[in-house]
Amino acid sequence: MNSKIWVSPPHMTGEELEYVQNSLSENWVSSVGPDINKFEDAIQDYLNSTDEVIALNSGTSAIHLALIQIGVTQGDEVICQSFTFSASANPILYLGAKPIFIDSESDTWNLCPILLEEAIKDRISKGKKPKAIIAVHLYGMPYKITEIHHIAKKYKIPIIEDAAEALGSEYKNKKCGTFGDFGILSFNGNKIITTSAGGALICKSKDIKNNTIHLATQAKEDAPHYQHTKIGYNYRISNILSSIGLAQMKVIHNRVASRRNNYNFYTKNLKANLTISFLKEPKDFFSNRWMTTILTKSYKDREQLRLTLEKNNIESKPLWKPLHLQPVFLEYPSYVNGISENLFNTGLCLPSGSNLTKNNLKRITISINKHYED
Ligand SMILES: *Cc1c(COP(=O)(O)O)cnc(C)c1O
Numbered sequence: 001m002n003s004k005i006w007v008s009p010p011h012m013t014g015e016e017l018e019y020v021q022n023s024l025s026e027n028w029v030s031s032v033g034p035d036i037n038k039f040e041d042a043i044q045d046y047l048n049s050t051d052e053v054i055a056l057n058s059g060t061s062a063i064h065l066a067l068i069q070i071g072v073t074q075g076d077e078v079i080c081q082s083f084t085f086s087a088s089a090n091p092i093l094y095l096g097a098k099p100i101f102i103d104s105e106s107d108t109w110n111l112c113p114i115l116l117e118e119a120i121k122d123r124i125s126k127g128k129k130p131k132a133i134i135a136v137h138l139y140g141m142p143y144k145i146t147e148i149h150h151i152a153k154k155y156k157i158p159i160i161e162d163a164a165e166a167l168g169s170e171y172k173n174k175k176c177g178t179f180g181d182f183g184i185l186s187f188n189g190n191k192i193i194t195t196s197a198g199g200a201l202i203c204k205s206k207d208i209k210n211n212t213i214h215l216a217t218q219a220k221e222d223a224p225h226y227q228h229t230k231i232g233y234n235y236r237i238s239n240i241l242s243s244i245g246l247a248q249m250k251v252i253h254n255r256v257a258s259r260r261n262n263y264n265f266y267t268k269n270l271k272a273n274l275t276i277s278f279l280k281e282p283k284d285f286f287s288n289r290w291m292t293t294i295l296t297k298s299y300k301d302r303e304q305l306r307l308t309l310e311k312n313n314i315e316s317k318p319l320w321k322p323l324h325l326q327p328v329f330l331e332y333p334s335y336v337n338g339i340s341e342n343l344f345n346t347g348l349c350l351p352s353g354s355n356l357t358k359n360n361l362k363r364i365t366i367s368i369n370k371h372y373e374d
Contacts, residue, residue: 002363005315007317007350007351008353010196011353011355016243019035023239028240030239031237035239036237039055040054043055043185049174051203054209056199056216057198057234057238058186059187062199065233066160067091067092068215074096078130079130080100080102081104082340084320086328089323092134100333101329103339103340110135110142113148116151135180136164139165139287140287142171158180158181159180163202164185165191165290166288166290168192171286183201183202192290193255194248198241216232262354265365266292266294266361269365271369275301277294278293290352293319293348305348305368309364316348316349317349320344
């Protein structure tokens with residue numbers, strides 16, 4: 001049997017051990033230590049921005065702390081892209097707020113500007129202006145930043161940019177994560193770089209950074225005893241995980257290049273006469289191609305292909321199930337056009353790891369070409 005090919009496994013450089021060993025030998029093992037700041041600096045440098053970066057224990061924590069600092073509380077409404085991973089929306093519920101789901105457009109598969117404005121107007125007419133918008137660069141493809149931010153500005157609603165899948169993606173040569181009032185990154189095991197588990201919040205000022213660190217470290221006040229006037233969270237990254245992150249950030253350029261090479265390999269080597277289609281980059285959009293995604297003809301076509309790949313020991317994954325169709329979110333308002341539902345029914349993520357070998361890629365494309373010939 002051929003060895004298993006995964007959709008997006010972790011990819012270590014080999015240098016992580018040295019960084020971790022250093023931290024261990026200096027006893028920097030917890031939520032303080034020099035590698036946390038170094039990791040944050042490395043991300044900030046890479047983003048090529050004056051935005052501040054706070055390393056946290058997950059991307060989900062970063063969204064939670066962004067919502068808190070925007071002032072979202074019980075009963076508020078927060079707009080969220082429907083076509084995304086549940087973690088984009090879960091923190092809205094942690095706060096007792098109400099998610100309002102918006103469908104996608106077909107150029108980037110992200111927030112549809114037309115539905116977004118329609119929803120904002122409708123929510124205002126019902127008596128509640130949404131407190132925030134969570135927009136996602138899904139699979140690394142930037143959302144329609146100009147259009148979405150124009151609407152957000154018009155109605156004065158802050159944007160949380162969920163760039164969990166989009167480290168390295170750009171719009172008009174500016175890195176994703178730096179456009180919103182807040183940006184979030186994830187370093188979970190399946191993302192383009194990983195710290196095993198981890199994330200970051202990107203924000204616009206030192207004050208917000210300091211406040212984020214305060215909230216993420218149990219909101220301890222400045223006193224000799226434990227003194228609290230606010231609810232705190234245990235969301236800071238550890239120095240050990242930051243050590244892994246430092247080694248990973250050194251190769252982020254290569255990781256983006258490898259993922260983009262995967263996409264190019266698939267588009268070149270999957271037979272042109274197949275009914276499969278790919279998500280193209282519109283002008284000014286640069287995707288890190290975290291995932292190479294394809295659309296098939298139908299649900300049945302998609303499932304047959306997925307099962308053929310599974311038989312060949314190749315993992316592939318249906319696209320995210322839209323949140324407005326998830327049992328846990330069914331009761332919340334949604335503004336839909338059918339696009340994300342159709343993407344979910346017919347779409348598939350192909351293996352996209354930066355550690356795929358040429359032979360892996362050949363094995364996958366041969367399997368797919370053969371599947372459609374048989
Ligand atoms: C992975 C992911 C998150 C959550 O990140 P974690 O670090 O796993 O908490 C949020 N949004 C999207 C779109 C993601 O893919």
